[in-house]
Amino acid sequence: MLELDQVTVPNDLEAHWIPFTPNRHFKKHPRLVARAEGMWYTATDGRPILDATAGMWCCNVGHRHPRVVAAIQRQAAELDYAPPFQFGHPKSFELASRLADLFPGDLDYAFFTNSGSESVDTALKIALAYQRAIGQGTRTRLIGRERGYHGVGFGGISVGGMVNNRKWFGTLLTGVDHLPHTLDLERNAFSRGQPKHGAELADELERLIQLHDASTIAAVIVEPVAGSIGVYPPPVGYLERLREITAKHGILLIFDEVITGFGRLGKANACEYFGIVPDLVTLAKGLTAATVPMGAVMVRKPIYEAIVERSPAPEKTIELFHGYTYSAHPIACAAALAVLETYKEERLFERAAALAPIFEERLHSLAGKPHVIDIRNIGLMGAVELAPRPGRPTERAYDAMCDAFEHGLMIRVTGDTIALSPPLIATEADIARITDILGAVLDRLD
Numbered sequence: 001m002l003e004l005d006q007v008t009v010p011n012d013l014e015a016h017w018i019p020f021t022p023n024r025h026f027k028k029h030p031r032l033v034a035r036a037e038g039m040w041y042t043a044t045d046g047r048p049i050l051d052a053t054a055g056m057w058c059c060n061v062g063h064r065h066p067r068v069v070a071a072i073q074r075q076a077a078e079l080d081y082a083p084p085f086q087f088g089h090p091k092s093f094e095l096a097s098r099l100a101d102l103f104p105g106d107l108d109y110a111f112f113t114n115s116g117s118e119s120v121d122t123a124l125k126i127a128l129a130y131q132r133a134i135g136q137g138t139r140t141r142l143i144g145r146e147r148g149y150h151g152v153g154f155g156g157i158s159v160g161g162m163v164n165n166r167k168w169f170g171t172l173l174t175g176v177d178h179l180p181h182t183l184d185l186e187r188n189a190f191s192r193g194q195p196k197h198g199a200e201l202a203d204e205l206e207r208l209i210q211l212h213d214a215s216t217i218a219a220v221i222v223e224p225v226a227g228s229i230g231v232y233p234p235p236v237g238y239l240e241r242l243r244e245i246t247a248k249h250g251i252l253l254i255f256d257e258v259i260t261g262f263g264r265l266g267k268a269n270a271c272e273y274f275g276i277v278p279d280l281v282t283l284a285k286g287l288t289a290a291t292v293p294m295g296a297v298m299v300r301k302p303i304y305e306a307i308v309e310r311s312p313a314p315e316k317t318i319e320l321f322h323g324y325t326y327s328a329h330p331i332a333c334a335a336a337l338a339v340l341e342t343y344k345e346e347r348l349f350e351r352a353a354a355l356a357p358i359f360e361e362r363l364h365s366l367a368g369k370p371h372v373i374d375i376r377n378i379g380l381m382g383a384v385e386l387a388p389r390p391g392r393p394t395e396r397a398y399d400a401m402c403d404a405f406e407h408g409l410m411i412r413v414t415g416d417t418i419a420l421s422p423p424l425i426a427t428e429a430d431i432a433r434i435t436d437i438l439g440a441v442l443d444r445l446d
């Protein structure tokens with residue numbers, strides 16, 4: 001095991017181009033962690049850092065869980081790799097069956113990827129292939145939502161709605177349109193759980209259908225709870241309406257559950273939480289609790305049947321020309337199976353559901369703090385939105401993140417919003433500590 005005094009801290013940070021990070025500032029003021037256990041990281045200078053973000057919405061079983069560590073070690077020593085095209089290994093089939101059991105309705109098939117971004121591109125491609133397979137090949141348009149985050153592949157940024165993630169990268173996919181986002185501070189500020197107002201925003205889909213005609217639209221993709229933008233729970237009735245409208249017009253509905261999957265809302269997934277069966281579901285993060293990179297797309301039976309079972313090509317012909325070298329990697333499968341076992345054994349989804357009201361209470365106790373203009377929460381997802389500094393958007397929240405790290409707390413920021421998503425193993429005392437440290441950070445913030 002790595003002891004802290006064995007950690008060497010590099011004296012040259014230049015060569016690593018760090019993703020989604022202000023490299024110039026970070027390399028002058030690095031925040032490096034050396035080890036982790038349970039709810040805690042240890043910084044390279046030995047300071048304990050409480051993890052209020054489950055890494056990046058992903059370390060749901062806490063860090064370095066013994067069952068998961070052992071499963072990864074065993075698998076690495078047994079079968080390091082198996083080609084996923086034309087060959088296979090038993091664990092991927094076991095994992096797919098377990099996942100099918102976790103999802104409602106006939107979301108019975110799993111296609112494996114290595115990240116959320118790959119899951120999104122895979123789901124969009126399956127949607128297009130399905131429409132073509134059922135003789136609806138004119139349905140090529142994809143509809144996303146403003147402020148949505150669907151990873152960083154060209155498909156994902158095309159249907160995504162974060163301006164900075166799109167504007168640098170050319171024309172993106174053509175034939176994409178967007179629904180309006182659902183944040184409405186005037187009507188819904190400081191809502192607890194799902195906001196009351198805004199279900200009618202789903203009717204904008206009817207308007208897009210009138211504009212483009214249903215016969216040109218393949219799929220709509222949304223995060224059931226917008227995560228990365230800073231936790232926008234869906235208005236009451238909104239997702240139900242999206243499901244109704246898409247079904248009526250033969251449009252597939254894709255739920256991007258990269259964040260909401262695996263207990264974040266106190267249920268196995270957002271489908272179960274909201275009681276809605278979409279046509280495809282994208283997964284990653286909590287699938288392996290981030291121990292080994294892995295993603296997946298859950299697919300409804302009629303989609304699999306149309307593309308695979310009813311393929312007009314001879315049986316020895318590939319049905320879907322798509323996949324990755326590391327799809328269903330044996331070590332990722334072993335990690336995922338151990339993580340699913342941990343969710344079940346430790347009743348972590350139920351635990352998250354029980355903790356959610358306490359988290360809500362503590363989070364909303366920050367309402368009177370300086371600069372706070374909104375607080376939102378659902379399950380174990382929470383956001384504190386700050387008023388931006390005039391002319392310097394994002395800087396205030398960034399300073400809060402740096403200060404929190406100095407004071408032993410890891411939080412995430414997006415724009416001027418602080419986002420919290422503690423591991424599902426958090427205790428009441430952990431939540432209290434998180435909000436206490438954050439409260440002090442807000443008090444110090446200028």
Ligand code: PXG
Pocket residue numbers: 056057114115116117118120149150151152223227228229256257258259284285412413414419
């Ligand atoms: N879809 C959703 C809904 C996500 O939240 C992805 C796709 C992409 O997953 P990968 O594994 O390709 O990164 C995500 C990822 C943040 C933050 O700060 C959130 C994500 C990634 C990075 C930062 O909120 N979510």
